[in-house]
Amino acid sequence: MKALLCKEFGMPDTLVLEDLPALKAEAGKVVISIKACSVNFPDTLIIRNLYQFKPALPFSPGGEVSGFVKEVGEGVKHLKVGDKVFAMTGWGGMAEEVLVDARRVFPMLPKMDFVTAASVMYNYGTSYHALKDRAELKAGEILLVLGAAGGVGLAAVELGKLMGATVIAAASSDEKLATCREKGADFTINYTNEDLREKIKSITQGKGVDVIYDAVGDKYAEPALRSIAWKGRYLVVGFAAGEIPKIALNLALLKGCAIVGVFWGQFAEKEPAQNFKNIQELAGYFMKGSLRPHIHKLYSLAEAADSLNDLMNRKVVGKAVVVTSDEVQMPKYEVAKASQQEIKTVAQVSKVGEMLVFKDLAALKSHIGKELGTSDWQTLTQDKINAFAAATLDDQWIHVDEEKAKLSPFGKTIAHGFLSLSFSPKFMYEMFKVESAKMGLNYGTNKVRFISPVPVGSRVRMKATLKDVEEMQPTGAKLIIDAIFELEGSEKPACVAELLSVVYE
Numbered sequence: 001m002k003a004l005l006c007k008e009f010g011m012p013d014t015l016v017l018e019d020l021p022a023l024k025a026e027a028g029k030v031v032i033s034i035k036a037c038s039v040n041f042p043d044t045l046i047i048r049n050l051y052q053f054k055p056a057l058p059f060s061p062g063g064e065v066s067g068f069v070k071e072v073g074e075g076v077k078h079l080k081v082g083d084k085v086f087a088m089t090g091w092g093g094m095a096e097e098v099l100v101d102a103r104r105v106f107p108m109l110p111k112m113d114f115v116t117a118a119s120v121m122y123n124y125g126t127s128y129h130a131l132k133d134r135a136e137l138k139a140g141e142i143l144l145v146l147g148a149a150g151g152v153g154l155a156a157v158e159l160g161k162l163m164g165a166t167v168i169a170a171a172s173s174d175e176k177l178a179t180c181r182e183k184g185a186d187f188t189i190n191y192t193n194e195d196l197r198e199k200i201k202s203i204t205q206g207k208g209v210d211v212i213y214d215a216v217g218d219k220y221a222e223p224a225l226r227s228i229a230w231k232g233r234y235l236v237v238g239f240a241a242g243e244i245p246k247i248a249l250n251l252a253l254l255k256g257c258a259i260v261g262v263f264w265g266q267f268a269e270k271e272p273a274q275n276f277k278n279i280q281e282l283a284g285y286f287m288k289g290s291l292r293p294h295i296h297k298l299y300s301l302a303e304a305a306d307s308l309n310d311l312m313n314r315k316v317v318g319k320a321v322v323v324t325s326d327e328v329q330m331p332k333y334e335v336a337k338a339s340q341q342e343i344k345t346v347a348q349v350s351k352v353g354e355m356l357v358f359k360d361l362a363a364l365k366s367h368i369g370k371e372l373g374t375s376d377w378q379t380l381t382q383d384k385i386n387a388f389a390a391a392t393l394d395d396q397w398i399h400v401d402e403e404k405a406k407l408s409p410f411g412k413t414i415a416h417g418f419l420s421l422s423f424s425p426k427f428m429y430e431m432f433k434v435e436s437a438k439m440g441l442n443y444g445t446n447k448v449r450f451i452s453p454v455p456v457g458s459r460v461r462m463k464a465t466l467k468d469v470e471e472m473q474p475t476g477a478k479l480i481i482d483a484i485f486e487l488e489g490s491e492k493p494a495c496v497a498e499l500l501s502v503v504y505e
Protein backbone atom coordinates (compact mmCIF):
# COMPACT_ATOMS: atom_id res chain seq x y z
CA MET A 1 0.00 0.00 0.00
CA LYS A 2 1.07 3.59 -0.65
CA ALA A 3 1.73 5.99 2.22
CA LEU A 4 2.99 9.55 2.53
CA LEU A 5 5.74 9.22 5.13
CA CYS A 6 7.30 11.59 7.59
CA LYS A 7 10.78 10.02 8.00
CA GLU A 8 12.35 13.08 9.58
CA PHE A 9 10.61 16.09 11.10
CA GLY A 10 10.28 19.06 8.77
CA MET A 11 8.08 21.03 6.38
CA PRO A 12 5.60 19.26 4.04
CA ASP A 13 8.17 19.11 1.22
CA THR A 14 10.24 16.64 3.27
CA LEU A 15 7.43 14.05 3.20
CA VAL A 16 7.90 11.10 0.83
CA LEU A 17 5.42 8.79 -0.90
CA GLU A 18 6.46 5.14 -0.53
CA ASP A 19 5.14 1.59 -1.00
CA LEU A 20 4.74 -0.35 2.25
CA PRO A 21 3.53 -3.88 3.02
CA ALA A 22 -0.24 -4.22 3.61
CA LEU A 23 -1.27 -3.76 7.25
CA LYS A 24 -2.53 -6.60 9.48
CA ALA A 25 -5.28 -6.25 12.06
CA GLU A 26 -4.45 -6.64 15.77
CA ALA A 27 -6.59 -7.40 18.81
CA GLY A 28 -9.09 -4.58 19.42
CA LYS A 29 -8.08 -2.84 16.20
CA VAL A 30 -9.23 -2.76 12.58
CA VAL A 31 -7.54 -2.04 9.28
CA ILE A 32 -9.37 0.56 7.22
CA SER A 33 -8.96 0.72 3.48
CA ILE A 34 -8.88 4.52 3.21
CA LYS A 35 -10.95 6.44 0.67
CA ALA A 36 -10.56 9.98 2.03
CA CYS A 37 -8.47 11.74 4.66
CA SER A 38 -9.19 15.35 5.58
CA VAL A 39 -6.40 17.78 6.40
CA ASN A 40 -6.45 19.39 9.83
CA PHE A 41 -4.23 21.97 11.46
CA PRO A 42 -2.51 19.45 13.80
CA ASP A 43 -1.20 17.60 10.69
CA THR A 44 0.94 20.66 9.97
CA LEU A 45 2.32 20.54 13.53
CA ILE A 46 2.86 16.79 13.89
CA ILE A 47 5.25 16.62 10.91
CA ARG A 48 7.39 19.33 12.54
CA ASN A 49 7.40 17.65 15.96
CA LEU A 50 5.40 20.61 17.32
CA TYR A 51 2.27 18.68 18.30
CA GLN A 52 1.32 17.31 21.72
CA PHE A 53 1.28 13.74 20.33
CA LYS A 54 4.59 12.49 19.01
CA PRO A 55 4.38 9.25 16.98
CA ALA A 56 7.56 7.28 16.32
CA LEU A 57 9.21 7.91 12.94
CA PRO A 58 8.39 7.02 10.24
CA PHE A 59 4.67 7.75 10.26
CA SER A 60 2.03 9.23 7.97
CA PRO A 61 0.22 12.43 8.93
CA GLY A 62 -3.60 12.55 8.66
CA GLY A 63 -5.91 12.09 11.63
CA GLU A 64 -9.42 11.88 10.18
CA VAL A 65 -10.35 9.27 7.59
CA SER A 66 -13.20 7.42 5.92
CA GLY A 67 -13.20 4.13 4.04
CA PHE A 68 -14.08 0.43 4.28
CA VAL A 69 -13.18 -1.99 7.07
CA LYS A 70 -10.63 -4.31 5.45
CA GLU A 71 -9.70 -6.54 8.40
CA VAL A 72 -11.09 -6.90 11.92
CA GLY A 73 -8.92 -7.82 14.92
CA GLU A 74 -9.84 -10.22 17.69
CA GLY A 75 -12.46 -8.95 20.13
CA VAL A 76 -13.94 -6.28 17.84
CA LYS A 77 -17.69 -6.68 17.96
CA HIS A 78 -19.30 -3.58 16.47
CA LEU A 79 -17.59 -3.64 13.07
CA LYS A 80 -17.26 -6.17 10.25
CA VAL A 81 -15.30 -6.41 7.02
CA GLY A 82 -16.87 -4.20 4.33
CA ASP A 83 -18.50 -1.69 6.70
CA LYS A 84 -18.31 1.93 5.52
CA VAL A 85 -16.70 3.81 8.39
CA PHE A 86 -15.05 7.03 9.48
CA ALA A 87 -12.41 7.32 12.20
CA MET A 88 -10.30 9.68 14.25
CA THR A 89 -6.86 8.09 13.89
CA GLY A 90 -4.50 10.75 15.27
CA TRP A 91 -2.09 10.09 12.41
CA GLY A 92 -1.59 7.47 9.66
CA GLY A 93 -4.41 8.76 7.42
CA MET A 94 -2.45 9.97 4.37
CA ALA A 95 -2.05 6.42 3.15
CA GLU A 96 -4.08 3.68 1.49
CA GLU A 97 -4.53 1.81 4.79
CA VAL A 98 -4.49 2.59 8.47
CA LEU A 99 -4.53 0.38 11.59
CA VAL A 100 -6.71 1.96 14.25
CA ASP A 101 -8.24 1.23 17.65
CA ALA A 102 -11.80 0.03 16.95
CA ARG A 103 -13.16 2.39 19.63
CA ARG A 104 -12.22 5.31 17.40
CA VAL A 105 -14.09 3.91 14.38
CA PHE A 106 -17.77 4.67 13.66
CA PRO A 107 -20.19 3.51 10.98
CA MET A 108 -20.86 6.17 8.34
CA LEU A 109 -24.29 7.75 8.19
CA PRO A 110 -26.54 6.29 5.49
CA LYS A 111 -26.16 8.14 2.17
CA MET A 112 -23.10 10.07 3.37
CA ASP A 113 -20.20 10.11 0.88
CA PHE A 114 -16.57 9.39 1.84
CA VAL A 115 -15.30 12.97 1.44
CA THR A 116 -17.99 14.39 3.72
CA ALA A 117 -17.58 11.56 6.23
CA ALA A 118 -13.86 12.35 6.56
CA SER A 119 -14.53 16.07 7.01
CA VAL A 120 -17.04 16.52 9.78
CA MET A 121 -16.10 15.01 13.13
CA TYR A 122 -13.13 17.22 14.05
CA ASN A 123 -14.54 20.55 12.86
CA TYR A 124 -18.15 20.23 13.91
CA GLY A 125 -17.35 18.23 17.07
CA THR A 126 -15.02 21.02 18.23
CA SER A 127 -17.24 23.93 17.28
CA TYR A 128 -20.44 22.41 18.64
CA HIS A 129 -18.76 21.64 21.96
CA ALA A 130 -17.35 25.18 22.03
CA LEU A 131 -20.58 27.02 21.25
CA LYS A 132 -23.00 24.74 23.04
CA ASP A 133 -21.16 23.48 26.13
CA ARG A 134 -18.57 26.17 26.75
CA ALA A 135 -20.22 29.42 25.53
CA GLU A 136 -23.84 28.36 26.04
CA LEU A 137 -24.62 30.43 22.96
CA LYS A 138 -28.24 31.57 22.93
CA ALA A 139 -30.52 32.42 20.05
CA GLY A 140 -30.47 36.14 19.42
CA GLU A 141 -26.91 36.58 20.68
CA ILE A 142 -24.12 37.96 18.53
CA LEU A 143 -21.27 35.57 17.70
CA LEU A 144 -17.92 36.72 16.28
CA VAL A 145 -15.83 34.00 14.58
CA LEU A 146 -12.13 34.75 13.95
CA GLY A 147 -10.52 32.69 11.16
CA ALA A 148 -14.09 32.09 10.02
CA ALA A 149 -13.17 30.48 6.69
CA GLY A 150 -10.90 27.88 8.29
CA GLY A 151 -11.96 24.34 9.16
CA VAL A 152 -13.30 24.83 12.68
CA GLY A 153 -14.20 28.48 11.93
CA LEU A 154 -16.58 27.73 9.07
CA ALA A 155 -18.23 25.00 11.14
CA ALA A 156 -18.71 27.61 13.91
CA VAL A 157 -20.36 29.98 11.41
CA GLU A 158 -22.81 27.28 10.29
CA LEU A 159 -23.54 26.10 13.81
CA GLY A 160 -23.89 29.66 15.11
CA LYS A 161 -26.60 30.32 12.53
CA LEU A 162 -28.28 27.05 13.30
CA MET A 163 -28.34 28.02 16.97
CA GLY A 164 -30.11 31.27 16.12
CA ALA A 165 -27.19 33.65 16.63
CA THR A 166 -26.34 36.67 14.53
CA VAL A 167 -22.94 35.73 13.09
CA ILE A 168 -20.07 38.07 12.30
CA ALA A 169 -17.38 36.26 10.28
CA ALA A 170 -13.84 37.66 10.30
CA ALA A 171 -11.18 36.42 7.87
CA SER A 172 -8.25 37.62 5.76
CA SER A 173 -9.72 37.92 2.26
CA ASP A 174 -12.93 38.87 0.47
CA GLU A 175 -13.03 35.46 -1.27
CA LYS A 176 -12.94 33.69 2.11
CA LEU A 177 -15.65 35.99 3.44
CA ALA A 178 -17.87 35.28 0.42
CA THR A 179 -17.88 31.61 1.45
CA CYS A 180 -18.70 32.61 5.03
CA ARG A 181 -21.72 34.52 3.74
CA GLU A 182 -22.81 31.47 1.73
CA LYS A 183 -22.67 29.55 5.00
CA GLY A 184 -24.96 32.08 6.63
CA ALA A 185 -22.75 34.80 8.13
CA ASP A 186 -24.82 37.95 8.61
CA PHE A 187 -21.88 40.34 8.66
CA THR A 188 -18.25 40.05 7.60
CA ILE A 189 -14.99 41.73 8.52
CA ASN A 190 -11.84 41.51 6.41
CA TYR A 191 -9.25 41.86 9.15
CA THR A 192 -6.38 42.50 6.75
CA ASN A 193 -7.82 45.82 5.59
CA GLU A 194 -10.52 46.72 8.12
CA ASP A 195 -10.20 47.74 11.75
CA LEU A 196 -11.63 44.86 13.77
CA ARG A 197 -12.73 46.97 16.75
CA GLU A 198 -14.26 49.80 14.74
CA LYS A 199 -16.15 47.42 12.48
CA ILE A 200 -17.53 45.42 15.42
CA LYS A 201 -18.57 48.66 17.07
CA SER A 202 -20.47 49.83 14.01
CA ILE A 203 -22.13 46.44 13.33
CA THR A 204 -23.29 46.01 16.92
CA GLN A 205 -24.14 49.70 17.40
CA GLY A 206 -21.65 49.87 20.23
CA LYS A 207 -23.05 46.92 22.18
CA GLY A 208 -20.22 44.49 21.40
CA VAL A 209 -20.37 40.77 20.71
CA ASP A 210 -21.73 38.20 23.15
CA VAL A 211 -19.49 35.29 22.15
CA ILE A 212 -16.07 35.28 20.46
CA TYR A 213 -14.83 32.08 18.81
CA ASP A 214 -11.06 32.42 18.49
CA ALA A 215 -9.11 29.72 16.68
CA VAL A 216 -6.47 32.19 15.47
CA GLY A 217 -4.97 34.02 18.49
CA ASP A 218 -2.04 36.37 17.85
CA LYS A 219 -2.78 40.06 17.15
CA TYR A 220 -6.53 39.54 16.66
CA ALA A 221 -7.24 38.38 20.21
CA GLU A 222 -6.92 41.64 22.13
CA PRO A 223 -8.99 43.90 19.84
CA ALA A 224 -11.62 41.16 19.77
CA LEU A 225 -11.72 40.88 23.56
CA ARG A 226 -11.95 44.66 23.85
CA SER A 227 -15.08 44.41 21.66
CA ILE A 228 -16.90 41.90 23.84
CA ALA A 229 -20.28 42.77 25.35
CA TRP A 230 -21.01 42.79 29.07
CA LYS A 231 -21.02 39.21 30.37
CA GLY A 232 -19.66 37.94 27.03
CA ARG A 233 -17.79 34.65 26.61
CA TYR A 234 -14.38 34.51 24.88
CA LEU A 235 -13.64 31.01 23.57
CA VAL A 236 -9.96 30.10 23.41
CA VAL A 237 -9.95 27.46 20.66
CA GLY A 238 -6.55 27.66 18.96
CA PHE A 239 -3.59 29.73 17.85
CA ALA A 240 -3.41 29.16 14.09
CA ALA A 241 -1.63 32.49 13.58
CA GLY A 242 1.23 31.28 15.76
CA GLU A 243 1.58 33.60 18.73
CA ILE A 244 -0.26 32.70 21.95
CA PRO A 245 -1.65 36.08 23.03
CA LYS A 246 -0.98 37.40 26.50
CA ILE A 247 -4.05 39.25 27.67
CA ALA A 248 -4.26 41.76 30.52
CA LEU A 249 -6.78 40.26 32.93
CA ASN A 250 -8.27 43.64 33.81
CA LEU A 251 -10.11 43.37 30.48
CA ALA A 252 -12.07 40.40 31.81
CA LEU A 253 -12.90 42.41 34.93
CA LEU A 254 -13.99 45.51 33.00
CA LYS A 255 -16.20 43.52 30.65
CA GLY A 256 -17.60 41.20 33.29
CA CYS A 257 -16.77 38.51 30.74
CA ALA A 258 -15.55 34.92 30.86
CA ILE A 259 -12.43 33.67 29.07
CA VAL A 260 -13.22 30.03 28.42
CA GLY A 261 -10.88 27.26 27.28
CA VAL A 262 -12.02 24.73 24.69
CA PHE A 263 -10.31 21.33 24.32
CA TRP A 264 -12.53 19.00 22.39
CA GLY A 265 -10.18 15.98 22.56
CA GLN A 266 -10.10 16.07 26.36
CA PHE A 267 -13.85 16.69 26.53
CA ALA A 268 -14.47 13.58 24.40
CA GLU A 269 -12.22 11.59 26.73
CA LYS A 270 -13.46 12.92 30.06
CA GLU A 271 -17.16 13.33 29.18
CA PRO A 272 -17.82 10.59 26.59
CA ALA A 273 -21.57 10.49 27.22
CA GLN A 274 -21.97 14.23 26.61
CA ASN A 275 -19.70 14.04 23.55
CA PHE A 276 -21.72 11.11 22.18
CA LYS A 277 -24.91 13.12 22.66
CA ASN A 278 -23.36 16.02 20.72
CA ILE A 279 -22.29 13.70 17.90
CA GLN A 280 -25.78 12.25 17.71
CA GLU A 281 -27.29 15.72 17.53
CA LEU A 282 -24.82 16.69 14.80
CA ALA A 283 -25.65 13.49 12.90
CA GLY A 284 -29.31 14.56 13.00
CA TYR A 285 -28.43 17.93 11.45
CA PHE A 286 -26.41 16.21 8.71
CA MET A 287 -29.24 13.79 7.94
CA LYS A 288 -31.63 16.76 7.59
CA GLY A 289 -29.16 18.60 5.35
CA SER A 290 -28.85 21.54 7.76
CA LEU A 291 -25.04 21.19 7.91
CA ARG A 292 -22.66 20.70 4.98
CA PRO A 293 -18.87 21.08 5.08
CA HIS A 294 -17.29 23.34 2.49
CA ILE A 295 -14.73 21.23 0.60
CA HIS A 296 -11.91 23.39 -0.71
CA LYS A 297 -10.26 20.87 -3.03
CA LEU A 298 -9.48 17.17 -3.40
CA TYR A 299 -5.80 16.16 -3.52
CA SER A 300 -4.38 12.79 -4.61
CA LEU A 301 -1.94 10.99 -2.30
CA ALA A 302 0.88 12.19 -4.58
CA GLU A 303 -0.32 15.79 -3.98
CA ALA A 304 -0.93 15.36 -0.24
CA ALA A 305 2.11 17.44 0.77
CA ASP A 306 0.61 20.33 -1.28
CA SER A 307 -2.56 20.11 0.82
CA LEU A 308 -0.48 20.67 3.97
CA ASN A 309 1.43 23.54 2.32
CA ASP A 310 -1.86 25.14 1.25
CA LEU A 311 -3.23 24.91 4.78
CA MET A 312 -0.09 26.45 6.25
CA ASN A 313 -0.18 29.24 3.64
CA ARG A 314 -3.79 30.14 4.51
CA LYS A 315 -4.99 29.10 1.05
CA VAL A 316 -7.58 26.56 2.18
CA VAL A 317 -11.21 27.62 2.63
CA GLY A 318 -13.11 25.08 4.72
CA LYS A 319 -11.62 21.64 4.30
CA ALA A 320 -8.84 20.18 2.13
CA VAL A 321 -9.24 16.44 1.55
CA VAL A 322 -6.77 13.83 0.31
CA VAL A 323 -8.37 10.95 -1.64
CA THR A 324 -6.81 7.60 -2.49
CA SER A 325 -8.41 7.15 -5.91
CA ASP A 326 -10.02 9.11 -8.76
CA GLU A 327 -13.28 7.35 -8.04
CA VAL A 328 -13.75 9.44 -4.94
CA GLN A 329 -15.28 12.64 -6.26
CA MET A 330 -16.19 16.04 -4.89
CA PRO A 331 -19.57 15.70 -3.14
CA LYS A 332 -22.47 17.46 -4.83
CA TYR A 333 -24.62 19.14 -2.24
CA GLU A 334 -27.85 20.95 -2.98
CA VAL A 335 -27.30 24.51 -4.18
CA ALA A 336 -25.97 26.65 -1.34
CA LYS A 337 -28.36 29.17 0.17
CA ALA A 338 -28.10 32.69 -1.18
CA SER A 339 -26.08 35.16 0.82
CA GLN A 340 -27.92 36.26 3.90
CA GLN A 341 -26.04 39.46 4.27
CA GLU A 342 -28.13 42.42 3.30
CA ILE A 343 -27.96 45.88 4.75
CA LYS A 344 -29.60 45.16 8.03
CA THR A 345 -28.98 46.07 11.60
CA VAL A 346 -28.65 43.88 14.65
CA ALA A 347 -31.69 45.63 16.16
CA GLN A 348 -34.14 42.79 16.65
CA VAL A 349 -35.45 44.72 19.60
CA SER A 350 -36.95 48.13 18.90
CA LYS A 351 -38.82 50.69 20.94
CA VAL A 352 -42.24 52.09 20.03
CA GLY A 353 -42.86 54.91 22.48
CA GLU A 354 -41.94 53.31 25.78
CA MET A 355 -42.85 49.80 24.58
CA LEU A 356 -40.13 47.27 23.75
CA VAL A 357 -40.92 45.33 20.57
CA PHE A 358 -39.18 41.97 20.12
CA LYS A 359 -39.08 40.59 16.60
CA ASP A 360 -39.40 36.99 17.78
CA LEU A 361 -38.63 34.63 20.62
CA ALA A 362 -34.94 34.60 19.68
CA ALA A 363 -34.82 38.37 20.13
CA LEU A 364 -36.65 38.02 23.43
CA LYS A 365 -34.06 35.47 24.56
CA SER A 366 -31.25 37.88 23.74
CA HIS A 367 -32.81 40.18 26.33
CA ILE A 368 -32.41 37.77 29.25
CA GLY A 369 -30.95 39.58 32.25
CA LYS A 370 -32.04 43.00 30.99
CA GLU A 371 -34.81 45.38 32.02
CA LEU A 372 -38.14 45.17 30.23
CA GLY A 373 -39.06 48.62 31.44
CA THR A 374 -41.26 50.50 33.85
CA SER A 375 -45.04 50.84 33.50
CA ASP A 376 -47.17 53.97 33.95
CA TRP A 377 -48.46 54.80 37.41
CA GLN A 378 -51.81 53.30 38.39
CA THR A 379 -53.88 54.96 41.15
CA LEU A 380 -55.54 52.65 43.68
CA THR A 381 -58.93 54.32 44.20
CA GLN A 382 -61.56 53.19 46.71
CA ASP A 383 -63.70 52.06 43.74
CA LYS A 384 -60.97 49.66 42.62
CA ILE A 385 -60.53 48.39 46.17
CA ASN A 386 -64.29 47.86 46.52
CA ALA A 387 -64.48 46.02 43.19
CA PHE A 388 -61.58 43.77 44.22
CA ALA A 389 -63.24 43.10 47.60
CA ALA A 390 -66.47 42.10 45.86
CA ALA A 391 -64.67 39.86 43.36
CA THR A 392 -62.55 38.05 45.95
CA LEU A 393 -65.18 38.02 48.77
CA ASP A 394 -62.57 39.76 50.94
CA ASP A 395 -64.53 42.73 52.30
CA GLN A 396 -62.70 43.17 55.58
CA TRP A 397 -63.34 46.62 57.12
CA ILE A 398 -59.71 47.77 56.64
CA HIS A 399 -60.32 47.60 52.89
CA VAL A 400 -63.89 48.86 52.55
CA ASP A 401 -65.07 50.73 55.68
CA GLU A 402 -63.66 54.23 55.13
CA GLU A 403 -65.02 55.63 58.44
CA LYS A 404 -63.66 52.84 60.64
CA ALA A 405 -60.32 52.82 58.76
CA LYS A 406 -59.77 56.48 59.74
CA LEU A 407 -59.14 55.17 63.29
CA SER A 408 -56.62 52.53 62.05
CA PRO A 409 -52.83 53.10 62.19
CA PHE A 410 -52.97 53.94 58.43
CA GLY A 411 -55.66 56.63 58.84
CA LYS A 412 -57.44 55.33 55.75
CA THR A 413 -58.35 52.08 54.01
CA ILE A 414 -55.59 49.99 52.49
CA ALA A 415 -55.66 48.01 49.28
CA HIS A 416 -55.62 44.21 49.29
CA GLY A 417 -52.12 42.80 49.00
CA PHE A 418 -52.85 41.10 45.69
CA LEU A 419 -54.48 44.16 44.15
CA SER A 420 -51.20 45.75 43.00
CA LEU A 421 -50.04 42.39 41.71
CA SER A 422 -53.23 41.94 39.70
CA PHE A 423 -52.18 44.86 37.49
CA SER A 424 -49.22 42.90 36.19
CA PRO A 425 -50.83 41.69 32.89
CA LYS A 426 -51.87 45.28 32.12
CA PHE A 427 -48.40 46.54 33.00
CA MET A 428 -46.74 43.86 30.91
CA TYR A 429 -48.88 44.67 27.84
CA GLU A 430 -47.75 48.27 28.23
CA MET A 431 -44.10 47.36 28.51
CA PHE A 432 -43.38 44.91 25.70
CA LYS A 433 -44.68 42.70 22.95
CA VAL A 434 -43.26 39.90 20.79
CA GLU A 435 -44.15 40.58 17.16
CA SER A 436 -44.26 36.92 16.16
CA ALA A 437 -46.43 35.84 19.11
CA LYS A 438 -49.92 34.75 18.13
CA MET A 439 -51.26 34.64 21.68
CA GLY A 440 -50.89 37.22 24.35
CA LEU A 441 -49.59 36.73 27.83
CA ASN A 442 -50.93 34.41 30.45
CA TYR A 443 -49.48 35.04 33.80
CA GLY A 444 -48.85 33.40 37.12
CA THR A 445 -46.86 34.16 40.21
CA ASN A 446 -44.06 32.00 41.43
CA LYS A 447 -42.81 33.96 44.43
CA VAL A 448 -44.23 37.09 45.98
CA ARG A 449 -43.33 39.18 48.99
CA PHE A 450 -45.57 42.00 50.26
CA ILE A 451 -43.40 44.72 51.71
CA SER A 452 -45.45 47.89 52.37
CA PRO A 453 -49.19 48.41 52.90
CA VAL A 454 -50.81 50.40 50.08
CA PRO A 455 -53.21 53.09 51.46
CA VAL A 456 -56.12 54.16 49.26
CA GLY A 457 -55.12 56.85 46.76
CA SER A 458 -51.56 55.49 46.43
CA ARG A 459 -50.00 55.16 43.02
CA VAL A 460 -48.13 51.99 42.00
CA ARG A 461 -46.14 51.05 38.95
CA MET A 462 -44.19 47.95 37.92
CA LYS A 463 -40.51 47.76 37.07
CA ALA A 464 -39.63 44.47 35.36
CA THR A 465 -36.52 42.51 34.39
CA LEU A 466 -36.53 39.46 32.12
CA LYS A 467 -34.93 36.78 34.28
CA ASP A 468 -35.21 33.79 31.95
CA VAL A 469 -36.94 32.39 28.89
CA GLU A 470 -37.58 28.65 28.89
CA GLU A 471 -38.57 26.97 25.65
CA MET A 472 -41.88 25.13 25.61
CA GLN A 473 -42.84 22.59 22.96
CA PRO A 474 -43.83 22.98 20.21
CA THR A 475 -43.21 26.71 19.67
CA GLY A 476 -43.75 28.57 22.88
CA ALA A 477 -41.77 29.96 25.73
CA LYS A 478 -42.23 30.54 29.43
CA LEU A 479 -41.01 33.93 30.59
CA ILE A 480 -39.76 34.41 34.12
CA ILE A 481 -39.91 38.06 35.09
CA ASP A 482 -38.63 39.75 38.23
CA ALA A 483 -41.10 42.52 39.08
CA ILE A 484 -40.95 45.32 41.63
CA PHE A 485 -44.22 47.16 42.34
CA GLU A 486 -43.06 50.63 43.33
CA LEU A 487 -45.10 52.90 45.55
CA GLU A 488 -45.02 56.59 44.65
CA GLY A 489 -43.28 58.65 47.32
CA SER A 490 -42.01 55.64 49.22
CA GLU A 491 -38.54 54.12 49.20
CA LYS A 492 -39.96 50.71 49.97
CA PRO A 493 -41.95 48.96 47.24
CA ALA A 494 -45.49 47.65 47.72
CA CYS A 495 -44.29 44.17 46.80
CA VAL A 496 -41.76 42.18 44.79
CA ALA A 497 -42.67 39.11 42.78
CA GLU A 498 -41.43 36.58 40.26
CA LEU A 499 -44.01 36.49 37.46
CA LEU A 500 -44.52 33.71 34.94
CA SER A 501 -45.84 34.42 31.44
CA VAL A 502 -46.39 32.21 28.44
CA VAL A 503 -45.93 33.30 24.83
CA TYR A 504 -46.78 31.12 21.81
CA GLU A 505 -45.37 31.69 18.31
Ligand SMILES: NC(=O)c1ccc[n+]([C@@H]2O[C@H](COP(=O)([O-])OP(=O)(O)OC[C@H]3O[C@@H](n4cnc5c(N)ncnc54)[C@H](OP(=O)(O)O)[C@@H]3O)[C@@H](O)[C@H]2O)c1
Binds near residue numbers: 265
Ligand atom coordinates in the same frame (compact mmCIF):
# COMPACT_ATOMS: atom_id res chain seq x y z
N1 LIG B 1 -9.28 23.45 21.10
C1 LIG B 1 -9.66 22.45 20.36
O1 LIG B 1 -10.28 21.50 20.83
C2 LIG B 1 -9.33 22.49 18.90
C3 LIG B 1 -9.92 21.59 18.00
C4 LIG B 1 -9.64 21.73 16.65
C5 LIG B 1 -8.76 22.71 16.22
N2 LIG B 1 -8.17 23.53 17.12
C6 LIG B 1 -7.23 24.59 16.71
O2 LIG B 1 -7.93 25.56 15.96
C7 LIG B 1 -7.05 26.19 15.07
C8 LIG B 1 -7.67 26.16 13.69
O3 LIG B 1 -7.75 24.83 13.20
P1 LIG B 1 -8.32 24.51 11.76
O4 LIG B 1 -8.22 23.06 11.53
O5 LIG B 1 -9.62 25.17 11.57
O6 LIG B 1 -7.23 25.26 10.86
P2 LIG B 1 -7.38 26.01 9.45
O7 LIG B 1 -8.42 25.34 8.64
O8 LIG B 1 -6.03 26.13 8.90
O9 LIG B 1 -7.94 27.45 9.85
C9 LIG B 1 -7.15 28.34 10.55
C10 LIG B 1 -7.45 29.75 10.09
O10 LIG B 1 -6.61 30.61 10.83
C11 LIG B 1 -6.26 31.74 10.06
N3 LIG B 1 -4.83 32.06 10.18
C12 LIG B 1 -4.35 33.25 10.57
N4 LIG B 1 -3.02 33.24 10.58
C13 LIG B 1 -2.64 32.02 10.19
C14 LIG B 1 -1.38 31.41 9.97
N5 LIG B 1 -0.24 32.07 10.21
N6 LIG B 1 -1.34 30.14 9.54
C15 LIG B 1 -2.47 29.47 9.33
N7 LIG B 1 -3.72 29.99 9.51
C16 LIG B 1 -3.79 31.27 9.92
C17 LIG B 1 -6.60 31.40 8.61
O11 LIG B 1 -7.63 32.27 8.22
P3 LIG B 1 -7.33 33.72 7.61
O12 LIG B 1 -6.39 33.56 6.48
O13 LIG B 1 -8.69 34.13 7.18
O14 LIG B 1 -6.78 34.54 8.73
C18 LIG B 1 -7.13 29.98 8.63
O15 LIG B 1 -8.29 29.84 7.83
C19 LIG B 1 -5.72 25.43 15.18
O16 LIG B 1 -4.86 26.16 16.03
C20 LIG B 1 -6.11 24.13 15.80
O17 LIG B 1 -5.06 23.53 16.51
C21 LIG B 1 -8.44 23.44 18.45
